[in-house]
Amino acid sequence: RAFLTNIEAANPVLNAYVEVTADKAIDMARASDARLQAGQGGVLEGAPLGIKDLFCTEGVQTAAGSNMLRGFVPPYESTVTANLWRDGAVMLGKLNMDEFAMGSSNETSAFGPVVNPWKSNSSNAELTPGGSSGGSASAVAADLCLAATASDTGGSIRQPAAFTGTVGIKPTYGRASRYGMVAFASSLDQAGPIARTVEDAALLLTSMCSFDPKDSTSLDIPTPDWSASVGRSVKGLRIGVPSEYVVDGMPDAIQKLWADGMDWLKDAGCEIVPISLPHTKYALPTYYIVAPAEASSNLARYDGMRFGHRAEGTASLTDLYESSRAEGFGNEVKRRLIIGAYVLSAGFYDAYYVRALKVRRRIAEDFDRVWDQVDAILTPSTPSAAFALGDKQIDPLQMYLNDIFTVTANLAGLPGISVPAGVDANGLPLGLQVIGKALDEATVFQVAGALE
Ligand code: GLN
Secondary structure, three states: OHHHHHHHHHHHHHOOEEEEOHHHHHHHHHHHHHHHHOOOOOOOOOOEEEEEOOEOEOOEOOOOOOOOOOOOOOOOOOHHHHHHHHOOOEEEEEEOOOHHHOOOOOOOOOOOOOOOOOOOOOOOOOEOOOOOOHHHHHHHHOOOOOEEEEEEOOOOOHHHHHHHOOEEEEOOOOOOOOOOEOOOOOOOOEEEEEEOOHHHHHHHHHHHOOOOOOOOOOOOOOOOOHHHHOOOOOOOOEEEEEHHHOOOOOOHHHHHHHHHHHHHHHHOOOEEEEEOOHHHHHHHHHHHHHHHHHHHHHHHHOOOOOOOOOOOOOOOHHHHHHHHHHHHOOHHHHHHHHHHHHHHOOOOHHHHHHHHHHHHHHHHHHHHHHOOOOOEEEEEOOOOOOOEOOOOOOOHHHHHHOOOOOHHHHHHOOOEEEEEEEEOOOOOEEEEEEEEOOOOHHHHHHHHHHHO
């Protein structure tokens, strides 16, 4: 009830929730109380969560930030949310996001932008909470839920966490089931939590992950209890610092934050090891070929026939397809679909898509090569603090540059966390990222706990 009261007061300004499921929340909380009284509480018993609106929730609209899916009520539950309910969590509502998770500022949402509860102490401008999980990050930062689910295709958990002073982790590809999660780019998409502490993030991720035969890329391996790693000494761990992550125009505050992070870990007994990940400079162009290519294939299902928006009064089948898609999709989604169809087309497939896949392999091999020298990698989460709403909207390339530190972990399938680690001169939060070996979330949580 406290969170529902907070939502009522702040959501008209923040626009973090697209739907508040108050009655359902109270019902779930009562059922949770009953389980606790019967001595059967799960590990998340009674924890009130916000759910990013790309996780299918049975009987509750799942629109993925798009007019194409506005009004779509799934008849089934995503595996990730089902796992959370199994462990006793309570759903407060569905959280705003960039349309189909395409964006870095939550401004592509058909439900309007989300506002960051943080303000710069030198300007009154409304700031973005980042994207695509902007609703999740803003809601956690503003106390509109205890924690939230989110998804990360190229940084959409870690960048919003960094912009809002919260913790966000993307697990190793294949840890979290994609069943019931609206698809963007299937070889990159992973679910994860945004939370207030590293320990909360560990508890939530442990609950969210599971082997799922309904997702063909789900890993058939046990999920460890990651909360046991938080607070464990980092003494003796080797932390890699990649020289390629020093980029042009990176603000001093971010350079300093990174150096501070190295100092803190050194003080805690870690060894700082300079490393090279030479293909880093190709990560953004590679990502912005692979992700739109997969999106153009995934979003072909929105044809106006089976579910989602259907245009009225069309003259032919082709007209129905074209008009439904023209009306249902926003500009950023259309831009991605055009790029994706182009790089997959017969004349350009080898030059763009196949080449991008080869470079993707090189980027993954860069990481493979350093794992005998280091146990984890430390970088800034983003090249800037939260920017003003409207600032980068006109220039998609400017917007894409914001993902420079996060897309590599998706291309290589590695776990990555963003931890709040300080503020800039304007008092805005900044995040540090820890990237780990495949399946080694334990070390990621261990290092993140030491940075917190
Ligand atoms: N900002 C990136 C994009 O627009 C990543 C989004 C995401 O991780 N879902 O594609």
